Amino acid sequence: MPRIVSARVIVTCPGRNFVTLKVECDDGTTGLGDATLNGRELAVASYLEDHVVPCLIGRDAHRIEDIWQYLYKGAYWRRGPVTMSAIAAVDTALWDIKGKIAGLPLHQLLGGAMREGCMVYGHANGATIEDTIEAALDYQRQGYRAIRLQSGVPGLASTYGVSKDRYFYEPADADLPTENMWSSEKYLRSVPPLFAAAREALGWDVHLLHDVHHRLTPIEAARLGKDLEPYRPFWIEDSTPAENQANFRLIRQHTTTPLAVGEVFNAIWDCKTLIEEQLIDYIRATVVHAGGITHLRRIAAFADLHNVRTGCHGATDLSPVTMAAALHFGLSVPNFGVQEYMRHTDDTDAVFPHAYSFEAGLMHPGDAPGLGVDLDEDRAATFPYKRAYLPVNRREDGTMHDW
Structure with a gap:
C-alpha cells in the first residue's frame, strides 16, 4: 500500500492566485489537488500546512473515504469554505494517486x-x-x-x-x-x-x-x-x-x-x-x-x-x-x-x-492516468502570490448589496 511521505502547498499567481496541494507517496507517486478559494487563498494554505498536512504523513493513500471522514469529522468544526476546500485538495490528490497507480484515467x-x-x-x-x-x-x-x-x-x-x-x-x-x-x-x-x-x-x-x-x-x-x-x-x-x-x-x-x-x-x-x-x-x-x-x-x-x-x-x-x-x-x-x-x-x-x-x-x-494534470514547480515559482480581492457591491443609495 502506498504511504504518504510528504504533502506540500504551492501558491502561485500566473495571472491569478492558485493554491495547489502536492501529495507524495513512498513509491514516488504524486497527486495534485486544488485548494484555491478566491480572495481568501492564504487562509486555505495555512489550514492545510498547519492543520491537515501533519495528519496525513504515514497514512495509506488508497484509503480515500477513510481520510475524507477523518478530516471532516475529526475537525469537529465542520463545513465552511476553508475547511472543505482543504479537504477537497487532499481528496482530489488521492484520487489522482489512485489513478496513476492503477494506470487508468480517473473517470475509469x-x-x-x-x-x-x-x-x-x-x-x-x-x-x-x-x-x-x-x-x-x-x-x-x-x-x-x-x-x-x-x-x-x-x-x-x-x-x-x-x-x-x-x-x-x-x-x-x-x-x-x-x-x-x-x-x-x-x-x-x-x-x-x-x-x-x-x-x-x-x-x-x-x-x-x-x-x-x-x-x-x-x-x-x-x-x-x-x-x-x-x-x-x-x-x-x-x-x-x-x-x-x-x-x-x-x-x-x-x-x-x-x-x-x-x-x-x-x-x-x-x-x-x-x-x-x-x-x-x-x-x-x-x-x-x-x-x-x-x-x-x-x-x-x-x-x-x-x-x-x-x-x-x-x-x-x-x-x-x-x-x-x-x-x-x-x-x-x-x-x-x-x-x-x-x-x-x-x-x-x-x-x-x-x-x-x-x-x-x-x-x-x-x-x-489519474487527473492528467501536472505542475511545473519551477515555472510556478516565477509567479509569486499577489493579494487580490473580489469587488463589493452597493446600491445607488450606498447600502451594501450582494456581489
Whole structure:
C-alpha cells in the first residue's frame, strides 16, 4: 500500500492566485489537488500546512473515504469554505494517486465514461447588447453548443460578468476591494432585450444561459424568469442568495425558467432542501469548494434521485487541476448537465500542463492516468502570490448589496 511521505502547498499567481496541494507517496507517486478559494487563498494554505498536512504523513493513500471522514469529522468544526476546500485538495490528490497507480484515467475509476464528452458553455460578454451578440456569434462559430450571455447595464458604470477581455475574466482585480454600484431595476430592464437579440442572431439550436450572481430578491428573480420564458433559457444562475433555501419556493411558483445555483456551496446540506423539493434544476457545486470528488459524487447521486442535473462552476478562480477533476466527474455521472468553461491564461496553462481538450462544444479529460494534470514547480515559482480581492457591491443609495 502506498504511504504518504510528504504533502506540500504551492501558491502561485500566473495571472491569478492558485493554491495547489502536492501529495507524495513512498513509491514516488504524486497527486495534485486544488485548494484555491478566491480572495481568501492564504487562509486555505495555512489550514492545510498547519492543520491537515501533519495528519496525513504515514497514512495509506488508497484509503480515500477513510481520510475524507477523518478530516471532516475529526475537525469537529465542520463545513465552511476553508475547511472543505482543504479537504477537497487532499481528496482530489488521492484520487489522482489512485489513478496513476492503477494506470487508468480517473473517470475509469468512477465507473467509466457515460458520454463522448462534457458539453461546456463559454462566456459571451460586452459593454452593450451588440457587443455581447458579436461575442456570442464568435463562440457559436467555434462550435459551442451553450453560451452564457452577460451585458452591460445602461446607467451602471460596471456590471458583473463584463470584462475588458473577450475570453479572460478575473473579477479579483485589486489589492483592496473595489466598490461597484448596483440597481436591480435597471438590470431587470436590460436582460430581456439581450435574450431577444440573442435568439434573433443565434437561432434556437444553441443553449443560452445567464448569471444573476445572487443580486435579486426571490420575487425579482421570479419576474426575471417569467420575462425570459419566451426565449427558453437553459438556466438562470444564482438568481437569489440561497442561504435561505426556501427562497427558491417563491421563484418556482412564478416561472418555468430552469434554475441553477450552488457555486458557493460547500456541503450537501447547503442544497438538501433545494434538491429534495425540486426547487432547482441544476446544482453548481464544485470539486474544490464542495469537499472534493468524494463529496461531490454524493451530491450528484442525491440530485439524480430528484431529477436535478449537474452544472459545475468552472470559472478561472479554479485551477486546471479542478477543471480536469470536473471533466472526469462529469464524464462519469448519469445526471451530468453542463460544465462551465473559462479559458485560463497561457501562463496558467504552462504552469499546469494538462491532457484535457475542447472540440465541437465538448470537452474531454483525456486518457492519461489519474487527473492528467501536472505542475511545473519551477515555472510556478516565477509567479509569486499577489493579494487580490473580489469587488463589493452597493446600491445607488450606498447600502451594501450582494456581489
